[in-house]
Amino acid sequence: MGQTEIDNLIELLARLPGIGPRSARRLALSMLKKPDSLMRPLAKSLLDTADSIVKCLTCGNLDTSSPCNICQNESRDESTIVVVEEVADLWALERASVHKGMYHVLGGTLSAIDGISPNDIGISSLVQRAQKEETKEVILAMNATIDGQTTAYYITDQLAAAEVKVSRLARGVPVGGELDYMDDGTLLEAIESRQPF
């Protein structure tokens, strides 16, 4: 193994969110020291996961099956759909066990600056789901950012014709806050005190 492979490894690690070049070098070195007990199992886990991961065609979640485990779970309440920006937000709500219904992962927000339009994120599939008879309520759980709220307003507009209640998270979520960073109590309070939008 030459320096090129190690440099390549460091360069790949540095592309991960929250990992700069310095952290990447440290991670690479800790792996180089444990090729059999850490590096190979990690490489296998990465490959196995990459081979099995699919995007749920119903809700946009990432899982090993489509429909995903949440969409397939018959004990969940299919009358309520919580709309989130990213899978990380779905994970945060699941960790807090505050929602027993379904989800819809948009995969982003509308953004004039980044040129993200309604067709780029999962809005039309959400509107289709909202029009189904079993859907009674759509809870908008966007981040409290300008793009998040712009997206929430747009979706509310698109859902006007569907016979569903549309609500949003209460202001327990601070301005500029991201769901993935909230503690369970804040998430619970926010989802329980949701208000009509």
Ligand SMILES: [Zn+2]
């Ligand atoms: Zn799903």
